[in-house]
Every structure is written in structure tokens, then in C-alpha cells.
Amino acid sequence: MAEITLAKAVNQAIAEEMRRDETIFLIGEDVAEAGTPFKVLSGLVEEFGPERIIDTPISEPGFVGIAVGAAMTGSRPIVDLMFGDFLFLVMDQLCNQAAKTHYMSGGKLTVPMVLRTNLGATRRSAAQHSQSLHTLVAHIPGLKVALPSSAYEAKGLMKTAIRDDNPVVIFEDKLMYNDKAEVPDTEYLIEFGRAEIVRPGRDITLIGTSSMVQVALGAAETLAREGISAEVIDPRTIVPLDEDTILDSVRRTSRAIVIDEGHRSYGVTAEIASRIGEKAFYHLDAPVQRMGAMDVPVPFSPALEDLTVPTAEQVAERARLCVRGEVFDAA
Amino acid sequence: MTADPKTNRQGYLRMYRQMVRIRVFEDNANQLYLAAKMPGLTHMYSGQEAVAVGICEALRVDDKITSTHRGHGHCVAKGAEFRPMFCELLGKAEGYCRGKGGSMHIADQDNGNLGANAIVGGSAGIATGAALSARRAGRDDVTVCFFGDGALGQGLLYEVMNMAALWRLPVIYACENNLYGEYTRVEEMAAGELTARAEAFGIEAHRVDGQDVLAVNRLAQDLVERARKGEGPFFVQLDTYRYHGHHVGDINRGYYRSKDEEALWKSERDPIANFGRWLSEQGIAGADDLAAIDAEERGAAEEAVAYAEAAAYPDAGEVAMHVHAQTPALRAL
């Protein structure tokens, strides 16, 4: 075991896979010598050369489209999309082309590509560099969507994403690049569609994704001191979604809060909460709660921005209300 | 294409036959629509045959193409068969895409056709990526990106042409200027010269009569061979005309183009009739030979239509198949 940063974990995953498989290349803006603005890819061009770590012009739809075509013809491209906010520029190539090609061709063509990008607010970057847009792509059949919550997940999920024969979008929390976690020295993969019970508990289930796993763990810690036992679940991939692990947990604890950094409305929290409502309703002792980013463009001012994302204290407070049966008074 | 026509008799007859195949395919597809036997609408390639055939006859099976909503011609020209094509048009299980793609999404990867595309300009990235794949893998296959004049309005095309030029990719951008995008003239949508767009990136650009299969083929042979050697990318403007409406349901066209204009292209500039006449003049094929080809292909198309009409629809169980590809377990661990 070694303690490494999330950035290093991503870097290692890509390097290991590129050593294993010649057909993999990486393409994006400032990915080579610069190693991306977050320095996640530093050192890769030195090992693999500019033919495999390809710097592009600032043409997101163009290089995503090129990756789709390359993936259809024997390559396994990894696309680096500098900010998750730029997904809006590449939606046609990702959602109309990559996502649909396998289905529309009756299974003849495959698009084994990874699009790695990021999510997360509170970096004081304002509304066009702070969004968590995984819901957008999770809505489109044909894509898979992974949300690593630590260096361990980041490495294992990235390696699996690269080996998957489908277009996979993987969102890293840009605030977590320097967070460290234990990572095995030996090779490992994390299977898609397998949620992790990060912390077992009895009284309430906190389902958190990506950055919100930390928030849920923080809340669980606080609650434990008050005698409330919270189970924390990290779905790790939202497409495919490990519904069974979530439902099993909620049937045991009878209460649930879903926490995700996407906007609260029409998002991941709505999806997971409604599945719990549909399939575990008679096990519930409290209405399923949802916590996400406020439905506002992310504001710049720290005084405002910090209000938009759920905190551990807010999650703990909501959990107390659920456990006390007072949730109807919640804001 | 060799200089002496007689030494390439087979090649010429094949080009003639391929153009006839496209025409009869479209005539039958149109009939299926008129007889209310076809689900949805479709876009006829009739009139533009010399473009697809002239180019695809310069390609190998392992060369790639990407195609458009008006894609039947490219598909036939790249080697597709009638039965699975008509099955696809009718949404049958034996279609090239098991009925899931339909007219606007036929893909035939065994023949290097990476698929038609219902997003105007949507395949420009795919074609360029296929060329990048080939280059990286050390293969010498070439990709041709077919698109209409309308796609010149799409930014994606300029992004990928820029990258193709920077990286000298083996891709040929084939712009079929049939003078209209839907119901609007090209002059109203594209400022300046069409070829100038590519030239701005330092891409060698050509303009050719898209009704002259020999001229198209001669140019294509040259550019494909050069692209194979790493001299690409290239851009070609092919001047052509679609005989039918924008789609089969576009019957009353008077508000955007005249009957006289249509008649002139059909009578003076038909790629099949003109090539047939040339074949006769050169003594390569007599009127009887050509009529025999016409009859054979018309028969083949009618047989394939009957086959497709009788063919089975996909099982209901297929609706949820192929959303995701199954990743082999070995690769997973």
C-alpha cells in the first residue's frame, strides 16, 4: 500500500494501461508538456511521446469527434476535457454520435473511449468553471458514468473505464486532486455497477457521490457522537447504478438521504430517491431526502458560493430530522 | 484509371453498374415510400451517383468512408448489398443495423462504411478520427468524409480540418455541392468560395464536375494514392444535383427551384446516361450491354424489395439490446 494523491492515481492508471495496450492514446488541450492545468498528466508525454499524448487546438467538439472515429476503427482513445463545463460544447459528438453508434449499428460498431473531465464548486471559479454536469450524460443511454470519490476509486475506475468497450465519462472532483488515499501496490480494477459501503450503519443511509462521499462521512462522524448510526454508500458509477446495494441498505436502515453535487432539480438525487421510493417504500420510516447544489449558476463570491453546496453539518442536521421523524419541517 | 479506355473495360463497366445500382435502389425506395410501405422518410441520392461511385471505385475495401442523411449512394458504392439495405429501410431484423438505424444510419463496417449520419456535418470528426487511427496503427487505409454543401455551415468541420492539416492525416473531405441544403440555395448559406475554406488551412483543394464519373474517379485515384503516402489531407468540391426533393415527401419544390432547372440537369447532365454514351462511343459497351446491366440491377433491386417486405421484424427482445457493448471478461480482469 502507498499513499498517493488522486491526481497521481489517475496518472498511474493511465500510464499502466498505456503500457499494457498500444492502441490507447490520450488527446486534449495542454495534455503533453503542460500535463493539464491541474498537472494530472505530468510525465506521460516523456514516457509515451507526442504520438500518444496528443496536444490539440482549442477545439473540443473536434477532438471529441476525432476520438469517436478513432474508437470506431481500432484505437482506444482517452479524451481529456479540461473542465466539465465544456461538456456543453461536445454534446453532439458525445451524445448523438458516441453514445448511439453501437445501438444504431445493431451492435456492429463499438466506441471504446474514455472522456475524463471534472466537476465541483467552491474553487472560486464562477459559473462556467464550477459545474457538476454528470446528470446530463447519465441521462443518455449508451454512455457509462463513473464518479470516483478518492484516489483509490480514481485509479480503479479509470483502469476499468479504459478497458470498457463503451464510451465512459469519468468525472474527477477538481478539489480532490491533492487528497491522498491508500492505493494497493498490485494491480486492481473496480467493477462498474458495484457500490461501496464506505461506512456501515443502522439508522440511516447516506448515499453520496464523488465529492459528497467526504461530506457524508463527515456527517456520519458527527452523528455517531450523538448515537445515530449512519451508513454511507458510494455508488461509484451512476451508470450502471448498483440499485441492489442501495435498496438493501435502505431496507435495513429505513431512512435515506441522497447527496450529490449536481443541481438539486432533475438530477442524480432525484433518480436515486425515486428508485428508493418505488422499490423500498414500505420499508421507509421517513421521506427520502435529497441534497445537492442549489439551483443557481455557481456564484463567484466565496460568501455566496459556499452556500450553494451541501456541507457535512447540513447533512447531519437533515439526518437528525429524519431520525426524529421531524423531516416535514426541513427547509 | 489508365489512359487507354479499352484496357480498363471491366473497371468502366463496374462504375456504370454501380451507378445503375444506386439509381434503381433509389427508384425502389421512392416507390416504397409512395406506396406507404416504408416507415418514415428518406433522402434520395439520384442524380449524384457519379460522386459516390467515382470516389469509392478509387478505394479499397479497408478504406473507410463516413456518410450523410443522403447516404444510400455511398453505401452501395462502397460495396453494400441490396437485401440488407432494403431490410434496414423497412426496419427488419436482417437489415445492416438490425433495423435500429434505418435509412439515415446504415453502417456496413465490413466494407469500411462507418455509417450514415443524421446530424449535418456530424461525421466530420469520425472520419478524421478514423484517419488518425490508421496513421497511428501504421495502416495505410484512407478515409473519405462525404458531406453536403449544407455542412459547410457547421463549425466542427473547420475544427477537424484544422487538426487534419496540422497532423497531415490521410483523410479526404468530399463536399457534394448539390446547390441546396433542404430548401435553401448554397449561395444564401455559404459566403465566398467553398474550396477557400480548406485552402485557409493549407489543405490542397480541388473542384470537379460531379456528374462526370471519369473525372471524379481520375481525381480520386490520384488523391487517394497520395493520401496513402502521407500527403493528405485533401478537399474536393463536387458540383452535382439531386433529382428528387430534399426527402421523398418534398414534392412541390417550385418555391425554391424551378422545373426547368431540374429538367436541364436531368436531360443534359445525367451521370449515367452521359457515361453510357461515352462507353458506346468508345466501343467499350454497346447499347445492349448497358440495357442488360440496367435490367439485371433493376431485377436485383425488385427481388431485394420483395425479400425485405417478407422479412421478419426484430424480436421485441432486441429493443434493449446493444445499448452497451459487452466488454469481454478477459479485458475486465
Ligand SMILES: Cc1ncc(C[n+]2csc(CCOP(=O)(O)OP(=O)(O)O)c2C)c(N)n1
Ligand atoms: C445539425 C443539423 N441541423 C439541421 C438538420 C436538418 N437537416 C437535415 S438535412 C439538411 C440539409 C443538409 O444539406 P446538405 O448538407 O447540402 O446535404 P443535402 O441534403 O443537400 O444532401 C438539414 C438542414 C440536421 N439534420 N442536422
Ligand SMILES: [Mg+2]
Ligand atoms: Mg446540399
